[in-house]
Amino acid sequence: MKYLISISIVSLLFLTSCLGIQGNYEYTPVNCSTEVKLTVWDFIKSRPDAFSQLENAIRNSGMDTTLYSSGSTKYTYLLLDNTAMSSLITLIGNVSTSTKSKWINVLSYHIADGYYHGLGTLNFDPTYVVTLWRSQDAIMTLQLESRNSFNYSRLVVNGLDPAWTVLTSTYKYVVTSNLMCTNGVCHVLNRHARPQTNATFN
Amino acid sequence: MQDRKQMLLSINLKKYKLLIMKIKEFILLFIILFAGCKAEDVDFSKIAVPRVIFMVDSLKVDLNSSSLPEIVSVIQADAGLSEVKQYVIRSGDAESIYDESVTTFPNPKSYSISQLLPFTEDIVGFRVEAKDNGGRIISATLPIRVTALRDAPIVTFIVDGFDTALINYMEGDRMPVIKIKTTSQEKLLNFSVSKIINRVETTIPVSGADTVKFSNQETQFQINLSDDSYQFVPKTTALKVYVSAGDPKKPKIKVATLKVNYTEIPGPEVIFADGTSKLVNEFSAVTIAGTVTAPAKIKHIKFLRKLISENLLLSEITLSPSQASYGFSIPITRVTMQDSGLIVEATDDNNKTTSFTFILNINELAPSPTILINQVDDAFNGVDAGQNLVLTGEMNTLSNFQTVNFVTFNNTGDKISTTQIPFSGKKITIDASNASYIATKSTRRIGVEVTDINGKSTNVYRDVHVGYYYVKVYMSLAGEDGKTTSTTGPLPGPFFSAKYRKAVSYIEGKTMPMDCDVAFHAQSTYGAIRCGNMSYAKSSSKFTGHTKTGAGMDTWGVTTNYIVKTATGITLGSFDGTTVDNLTEQTNTGTAQSPVIAIGAFPAALPVDIVITYQAIVDGLPKTVIFAYDSFGTLTTDKSASTFYIKVKMQK
Numbered sequence A: 001m002k003y004l005i006s007i008s009i010v011s012l013l014f015l016t017s018c019l020g021i022q023g024n025y026e027y028t029p030v031n032c033s034t035e036v037k038l039t040v041w042d043f044i045k046s047r048p049d050a051f052s053q054l055e056n057a058i059r060n061s062g063m064d065t066t067l068y069s070s071g072s073t074k075y076t077y078l079l080l081d082n083t084a085m086s087s088l089i090t091l092i093g094n095v096s097t098s099t100k101s102k103w104i105n106v107l108s109y110h111i112a113d114g115y116y117h118g119l120g121t122l123n124f125d126p127t128y129v130v131t132l133w134r135s136q137d138a139i140m141t142l143q144l145e146s147r148n149s150f151n152y153s154r155l156v157v158n159g160l161d162p163a164w165t166v167l168t169s170t171y172k173y174v175v176t177s178n179l180m181c182t183n184g185v186c187h188v189l190n191r192h193a194r195p196q197t198n199a200t201f202n
Numbered sequence B: 001m002q003d004r005k006q007m008l009l010s011i012n013l014k015k016y017k018l019l020i021m022k023i024k025e026f027i028l029l030f031i032i033l034f035a036g037c038k039a040e041d042v043d044f045s046k047i048a049v050p051r052v053i054f055m056v057d058s059l060k061v062d063l064n065s066s067s068l069p070e071i072v073s074v075i076q077a078d079a080g081l082s083e084v085k086q087y088v089i090r091s092g093d094a095e096s097i098y099d100e101s102v103t104t105f106p107n108p109k110s111y112s113i114s115q116l117l118p119f120t121e122d123i124v125g126f127r128v129e130a131k132d133n134g135g136r137i138i139s140a141t142l143p144i145r146v147t148a149l150r151d152a153p154i155v156t157f158i159v160d161g162f163d164t165a166l167i168n169y170m171e172g173d174r175m176p177v178i179k180i181k182t183t184s185q186e187k188l189l190n191f192s193v194s195k196i197i198n199r200v201e202t203t204i205p206v207s208g209a210d211t212v213k214f215s216n217q218e219t220q221f222q223i224n225l226s227d228d229s230y231q232f233v234p235k236t237t238a239l240k241v242y243v244s245a246g247d248p249k250k251p252k253i254k255v256a257t258l259k260v261n262y263t264e265i266p267g268p269e270v271i272f273a274d275g276t277s278k279l280v281n282e283f284s285a286v287t288i289a290g291t292v293t294a295p296a297k298i299k300h301i302k303f304l305r306k307l308i309s310e311n312l313l314l315s316e317i318t319l320s321p322s323q324a325s326y327g328f329s330i331p332i333t334r335v336t337m338q339d340s341g342l343i344v345e346a347t348d349d350n351n352k353t354t355s356f357t358f359i360l361n362i363n364e365l366a367p368s369p370t371i372l373i374n375q376v377d378d379a380f381n382g383v384d385a386g387q388n389l390v391l392t393g394e395m396n397t398l399s400n401f402q403t404v405n406f407v408t409f410n411n412t413g414d415k416i417s418t419t420q421i422p423f424s425g426k427k428i429t430i431d432a433s434n435a436s437y438i439a440t441k442s443t444r445r446i447g448v449e450v451t452d453i454n455g456k457s458t459n460v461y462r463d464v465h466v467g468y469y470y471v472k473v474y475m476s477l478a479g480e481d482g483k484t485t486s487t488t489g490p491l492p493g494p495f496f497s498a499k500y501r502k503a504v505s506y507i508e509g510k511t512m513p514m515d516c517d518v519a520f521h522a523q524s525t526y527g528a529i530r531c532g533n534m535s536y537a538k539s540s541s542k543f544t545g546h547t548k549t550g551a552g553m554d555t556w557g558v559t560t561n562y563i564v565k566t567a568t569g570i571t572l573g574s575f576d577g578t579t580v581d582n583l584t585e586q587t588n589t590g591t592a593q594s595p596v597i598a599i600g601a602f603p604a605a606l607p608v609d610i611v612i613t614y615q616a617i618v619d620g621l622p623k624t625v626i627f628a629y630d631s632f633g634t635l636t637t638d639k640s641a642s643t644f645y646i647k648v649k650m651q652k
Helices: A002-016 A038-047 A047-061 A083-091 A101-108 B002-036 B507-513 B533-538 B578-583
Strands: A075-080 A128-131 A139-144 A153-155 A174-181 A184-189 B051-054 B060-062 B069-077 B079-090 B094-097 B108-113 B124-134 B137-149 B155-157 B166-170 B177-181 B190-199 B200-204 B221-225 B236-244 B250-264 B267-274 B275-279 B286-307 B311-332 B341-349 B354-364 B371-372 B380-383 B388-390 B393-396 B401-410 B415-420 B427-430 B437-439 B443-452 B457-466 B466-476 B495-497 B502-504 B518-523 B530-532 B596-599 B614-616 B621-632 B643-651
Touching: A038 A047, A038 A075, A038 A174, A038 A184, A047 A075, A047 A083, A047 A101, A075 A083, A083 A101, A128 B069, A128 B108, A153 A174, A153 A184, B051 B137, B069 B124, B069 B137, B079 B108, B108 B124, B155 B236, B155 B250, B177 B190, B177 B236, B177 B250, B190 B221, B267 B354, B275 B286, B286 B354, B311 B341, B371 B443, B371 B457, B401 B427, B401 B437, B457 B466, B466 B502, B518 B533, B530 B533, B578 B621, B578 B643, B596 B621
Parallel strands: A075 A184, B060 B137, B166 B250, B275 B354, B380 B457
Antiparallel strands: A128 A139, A139 A153, A174 A184, B051 B069, B069 B108, B079 B094, B079 B124, B124 B137, B155 B177, B177 B221, B190 B200, B190 B236, B236 B250, B267 B286, B286 B311, B286 B341, B341 B354, B371 B393, B380 B466, B388 B437, B393 B427, B401 B415, B401 B443, B443 B457, B466 B643, B495 B502, B495 B518, B518 B530, B530 B596, B614 B621, B621 B643
C-alpha cells in the first residue's frame, strides 16, 4: 500500500508537466485591454472626433474600404487622426479628381502587410515592412524606442527624426498604438509617415 | 505436516500473486504516465504556408541614377520560420546565393529583408526562399529590370564642313566656319564653350549666355560660332566644350577640345639707321632715319616727337596700296632739354600696330638763368597798404637775356602788372629802381620772371600780406588729462596766441593766460578736432585736470574769454584770397561757439569747410583773427599728443 501511495504521488507530479501548452505566450496586460472588438473600419467610423477626415478621405478617394473591414488578412494600420489629416490636406490638397491617385498612395502607404505591434512582434531594431503602396519608394520601418523618457507610445515609424533626439511631447508622432481590432492592429499618428526616400506620393 | 506445507505453499503463492499484481500496477502506471507526456503532433496542413511578399511587383533600377533602390521583402510564416535564403538571379538563369542563410529569427513568424544590391546590368531578379518548421519551402522572385550605364555626350567639331579635332589657322586668313555639335543618349543639361589664349581659359558666350541650359529633354544641340562673330586672336591654342547630360545629381560630363595651331604674323618692325639712341647737342637739329617693314604690309605710319610732357605729332602717312617696306627720314629742328626721342607707330594690314622709339640724349649747352633775391620768403608778411615793396638781388645767364620782368599778382591770383627790367649783358642787378611796387590791400605776390635767348625761364616770387599777418601754426593736441605726453617738451601745445602768432603749451600758457586765445582738443575717440575759447577750455575736464605738469587750466587764474565763432562769408576756398578788409568785416559779437574744424579718424582728419574768427586784444588793441584747419601733422603713439596745422590771418 505504501508503494501504491508513493507511486501515485510521483505519477501525479509527472502528470502535472503534461498539462496543456500555455495558450498565449505573449504578455497580456491585465489592468487595461487594448482589444477593440470592432473591425478597423468600424473603429474609424466610431470615432469621428479623431478620424472623421480620414473616413472622408478613404471614401472620397475611392480607396477600397474592404481593406479596412475584411478579416481575410490581418494588416497593420497607421491611422491618421484629424490633426495629421489637416496638415496632409495642406500638403496635398483636398481629395479631388486630380489628387485622388495621390491620396490612394498615401493611404495605402499607411497600411502594412503584416501584423506589427509592440506587444511582441516588434523590437528595438528597425523592422522593414511592406506597405500596400506598390512603389519602390514605399520603404517603411517600424521599431520600438528603447528610452524610458519616451513617455508616449514607443512605436517609431521610419526611424527617429534627427530633431527628435531630444524627446519632448512637441515631437509626439504616434499618439496611440497597439489597438487590436478584429482584423488588424491599429496605431494612431498625428502626422503622416514620410517615405524614407523623401519621395512624394505621386 | 503436509497441511503445514500446503499452508506455506498457499501463502507463498499469495505473495507471488501480490508481487505480480504490483508489477502490473507499476507497468500500468508508467504506461499512463508516459502516455500523458507524449508530444502533441502538429498538423501543419492546417497552418498556412509561409508567404514571401515584396514591396513592388518588379523593381526598376537605373544605374545612371544618383540613388539606387533597396529591395524590401517580408516573410510571414505562421508555423515559424526555420531558414531563409536569398539569391541573386543573373541573365542566363545564373543564380547565386546572396548573403548567408538566416536560421535564427527574433520573431519566427515574421522576418523582413532589406538589401541594397551592388546592381549590375546583368541582374534580372532577386529570389527569397523560406522554409518553415513544417519543412515547407516557399520561394518568391522579384523581377529586376536594370537600365545600363549610358555613355557621356558626344561632341563633334565641324570646321568648314569637315569633322576635325585640329585647325591650322594663319593670322589674317578668313575665319573658318566652326560648328559644334553634341549628341547624347540622355537629356542634355548644360553646354558651354571656352577659348584658351596664352594658357588662360575664358568663356565664349553662346547667344549671349556663358552656359546654355536645357530644359526640354533635348538630346542634341548645335551651334555655329560664326553666328556670334567669333574670331581667333593671337596666342589662341584651343577651343574647349563642356557638355553635361543625364541625372542632374549625377551628370555625365564630356569635355572636348579643338586644338588650334595659330600662326601669328609679326607686326611691323622699325629699324633706325643710327641704332636705338643718339647724343645730340641742345638747340641743334637732328634727322632720324630708318626703315619700317611688315610681313602683312604697312598701311599707315605716324611720327611723333617725344617730349617730357607730351608727344607731338610730326607727320603721318597712309600707304595705298600697302607696302612691305617703307624708308623714312624725319628731321627734328632745334632739340631742347624737353626732347627725349622720336616715336614711330606703324600699322599693318592685319591692323596690328607696333611702336618703336628712337631715344635722344640731349647735351645741355646753356642752363636756365639764375636769380638771387635778398628778401626772405616772409619778408612781406604784414606790410601796410601804400608801402613800397622792393626786391633786391641779381640775375645771371650764360646765353643772354631775352625778357626780364618785374611782376605783381592780386589776392585772386591774377597778374596785375608786368614791368620790363632793362638789361644788357649777362647780369642784371635789381633794386628799388627796377623792382619795386606800392602795395595795395589786394596785393598778394611780387616777383621777377626771366627768360634767356634759348627760351629757358626762371621765376622767383615772394608772398605779400597787406594789413594782416599770415602764419601756418604747428599745433599739438597734448592737452588731455592724465596723458604722459602732456608736457611741454618739444610739443607746441594746444593753445593759440594771436599776439605771439604761435602755439602755447600748458606751462607757458599758465605764465601768460591773457595772451592765450583759443584751445584745441581731440574728441570722438580721436576722430575730430574741436576748438573753443579759453572759457570753454576751462569748463572742460580735458584741460582743467592737467595734473602731469601741474599746469592744468584750473590753476591758471583769469583767462581771456573771446567770442570764437564761425566766420560768415569766408570758406576754406576763399581763405587764401581774403584781404584785411575781409577780416575787419567780420562781426565778432554774439555767442561764442566751439566748432569742430576737422573730422576723420587720426591721421585722416580732413578739414571741415568753415573758417573760425574772433577778435583778440593784442597790446590793448582789438585785432580780428581768422583761422582754419590746414592739415594733420604727426600721429603719435599716444594719439592725444598728435600734431596738426592751422593757417591764420591776423589783422595787423
